[in-house]
Each structure stands twice: as structure tokens, then as C-alpha cells.
Amino acid sequence: MQSVSGSALPNSHQALLKNQHLLSGSLAILGVTSAQLLLELPCGGLAMSEHAGVFAALKRHESWNACFGYDDPALAENRYDSIVVFLPKARAELEMRIALARSLASDNARLILIGEKKEGIGGGAKQLKAVAPQASKVDSARHCQVWSAESIEPAPVFQIQDWLGWSRVECSGVSIEVAGLPGIFSQDGLDKGTQMLLDTLAEQPVEAERMLDFACGAGVIGAWIQAWSVARETAVVSVDGIDVQSQAVICAKETYTRNNAVGTIFASDGLAGIEGLWPGIVSNPPFHTGVKTDTSMTEQFLRGVRGHLQPGGELRLVANSFLPYEALIKRHIGRVERLREDGRFTVYRAFREL
Incomplete structure (x- = not known):
């Protein structure tokens, strides 16, 4: 498979590729903004986007379970060992996205938060540490920060109606x-x-x-x-x-x-x-x-x-x-x-x- 040029990907997606060593076991990625990311990851998994156009592109990758937004039925299935959360625009949405991530987590799962500095990853890290005090910054790359929380506490089933x-x-x-x-x-x-x-x-x-x-x-x-x-x-x-x-x-x-x-x-x-x-x-x-x-x-x-x-x-x-x-x-x-x-x-x- 032909590799996608890293420059074609958003900074946050490039930062994830630089830190692929953090990924293990079954993988879920929340907040994908470019389906090209999936071409660079060797394994399949779950990929969620809130954008209808991105979701349509995600569906073309057969080894991935594509989800559209927070109420997709597939989000209630399975448990994942590595969950990547890309920083959304709204602070309140990050709280919701982390709750979704925790509902997808297996026992001893790792949650990875990635976002650009100019878009507020500093504040996002504080939100992550509020539910996962063990979270720590593991890298700064592509104008982004990468935070990792090991052994996060799984949460109950996520229901969009609660939000x-x-x-x-x-x-x-x-x-x-x-x-x-x-x-x-x-x-x-x-x-x-x-x-x-x-x-x-x-x-x-x-x-x-x-x-x-x-x-x-x-x-x-x-x-x-x-x-x-x-x-x-x-x-x-x-x-x-x-x-x-x-x-x-x-x-x-x-x-x-x-x-x-x-x-x-x-x-x-x-x-x-x-x-x-x-x-x-x-x-x-x-x-x-x-x-x-x-x-x-x-x-x-x-x-x-x-x-x-x-x-x-x-x-x-x-x-x-x-x-x-x-x-x-x-x-x-x-x-x-x-x-x-x-x-x-x-x-x-x-x-x-x-």
C-alpha cells in the first residue's frame, strides 16, 4: 500500500503516527479528521468522526469499523485496549469525548489525548487529569502535545441522551x-x-x-x-x-x-x-x-x-x-x-x- 505523505495529514494525526509505539491491542480512535490516517496505521480498529464527509471516507477502509458521531450503534460494542482521543474545538465536547472513550475501554486500557497547543491542549490535559490523575505528557511533536493515561478506569455505557x-x-x-x-x-x-x-x-x-x-x-x-x-x-x-x-x-x-x-x-x-x-x-x-x-x-x-x-x-x-x-x-x-x-x-x- 502506498504511503500517504505526512504533510497531507493534520498535525495531530502526524503526532499520533510518531507515537505509534504507545498503541497496543485493539484500537479505537475518536475524532478523526482525515481518513488518510488509517492508511498509515498497520492495524484495523474503530474510527469515529463527527464529520459526514470524513465518515464517508472512513467507510472505504474495510479493516476499520467506521462510526459517525456519538450515537453510532457500533460504539456500544467491544472493549478496546488503546483509545486515542483527538482534541475537539469545544472544551465541553472534550469532556463528552473522554466519557465515550472510557466507556469503550477494556481493563487496563491506555487513553491517549492529542491536540495542538494553539487549540488548547493545555486545558484539555487538565480535563484528562481530572478523570485520570495518572496521565502524563509523553511527547511534544508537530506543534502538538501527546498525553497518555495508562490503566484508565472504564466508565458505564455511553448514552448521548445524558449529554x-x-x-x-x-x-x-x-x-x-x-x-x-x-x-x-x-x-x-x-x-x-x-x-x-x-x-x-x-x-x-x-x-x-x-x-x-x-x-x-x-x-x-x-x-x-x-x-x-x-x-x-x-x-x-x-x-x-x-x-x-x-x-x-x-x-x-x-x-x-x-x-x-x-x-x-x-x-x-x-x-x-x-x-x-x-x-x-x-x-x-x-x-x-x-x-x-x-x-x-x-x-x-x-x-x-x-x-x-x-x-x-x-x-x-x-x-x-x-x-x-x-x-x-x-x-x-x-x-x-x-x-x-x-x-x-x-x-x-x-x-x-x-
Whole structure:
């Protein structure tokens, strides 16, 4: 098998390869961000990613048991001698990920935590030592730290429902209950961009009998649209949702169930894996990957959204005003107008030309 260039891998994955001597027995890796890592490891095992695109790539490696997120049924099976935890973006998510790791551990298992210094591995190490005081730093490599805890104490079966929380958000006199998990964008309440988007939807609703919420997060937009229609005693439209992250998909389904909303929630890395046409598409897309500004997902979405928007259908999108989306919307969909802007956010509306 041809070796993958180390430079093609994230720093944390390179740091693991440098410390393969720490791995023994059956192996589980949590938080994989590049499936190329598996090509460099001689053994199989369990590999979990929260990213739908990475998960799809993991599934192509037959000697590995690929898992999508924290509620994959395969995570309840087997016991592992070595569990690698890659540092997630959110501190609260690391606590959840370590709990999952401990639920997968065999007796006398080793837990290995790896993360970049600039992304907070120092604080992550403190979280690890809170449950495994014997943990120690074993290496600094590729701008990362590698921590190891031998003979970690196994934990009870991991249940994602134990980490689920609820909050109430309100806009234009209509409130809904929203599910939250560590690492979810909407967990800290309704953000200003979504608030502005919902305000425009209340004032100028999208005229569509069926809609799609791209990058739906915890399902706020779709659930609110339907709750607003119920409150106004107008026809309720189904709103499908799509997101790339496992926690978002879990939360969106829970939010829809709690608020009696109707629609299908898809896990997909963009629109490429989704079939269908919608007369209305709404979105508050993210523009960060970790700590870096990254508009590539939204730019890809805007290039491909025409193929999923019915002729004459409307796209309604909110974004930070400094992002270069207006020209892309005009180029790929049609004439674009700004429904509202406040210097920080802008709500765009465009209709697909016939």
C-alpha cells in the first residue's frame, strides 16, 4: 500500500503516527479528521468522526469499523485496549469525548489525548487529569502535545441522551425549545445572524410549500418557521434540514420532535449527496473551521444550490457582511437583493431565474 505523505495529514494525526509505539491491542480512535490516517496505521480498529464527509471516507477502509458521531450503534460494542482521543474545538465536547472513550475501554486500557497547543491542549490535559490523575505528557511533536493515561478506569455505557440539554429561543413573539449538545453552534442561544434571518422570514415569508435549511445546526430555523405558521394559523410547510456534523443532526431531530415540526434531517457533506428540488432554501452557514475563517463550504453550496432550487424558487441566506457571497449568489442563482443589514450581518434574497 502506498504511503500517504505526512504533510497531507493534520498535525495531530502526524503526532499520533510518531507515537505509534504507545498503541497496543485493539484500537479505537475518536475524532478523526482525515481518513488518510488509517492508511498509515498497520492495524484495523474503530474510527469515529463527527464529520459526514470524513465518515464517508472512513467507510472505504474495510479493516476499520467506521462510526459517525456519538450515537453510532457500533460504539456500544467491544472493549478496546488503546483509545486515542483527538482534541475537539469545544472544551465541553472534550469532556463528552473522554466519557465515550472510557466507556469503550477494556481493563487496563491506555487513553491517549492529542491536540495542538494553539487549540488548547493545555486545558484539555487538565480535563484528562481530572478523570485520570495518572496521565502524563509523553511527547511534544508537530506543534502538538501527546498525553497518555495508562490503566484508565472504564466508565458505564455511553448514552448521548445524558449529554442532551434544552433551551428556549424566541423571535417575533414565537418561541421554540431547542436541543443542545457540546460542540453545537446554537447551544449558547439564538445568535444575532439567525435572529435577523428569522425576523425577515416573519416580515416577508418565503412563498414555498416545502423548504430546505442548509447547515441546519440544531434545527432552529425549520422548527421556528413551522411554529410561526401555527401561531399565525397559516399553512405549515415542511422544512428539511441538512448538516455535516453528527451532533447537529442529532439535535435537529430532537428539536423537530419536541416542537412537532415536520421534515427530514439529512447528514451530508454539502449538497452533492442529496437529491431533490426545493421551492425555497434558507441558510445561516458557518464560516469557521476550528479557529480559521473558512468559507469554502458555503462557496461550494452557492455553486451547487441552483441544481436543488426549483425555477423561480427563493434562496434566503444570512451571513457576516464582510464575506464575499453577494457576487456568488448573483452569478449562480440570479438577481440578489439585501433584505436587511446592520453592518455586521446581511440577509440576502435571490430567486432562481427560469
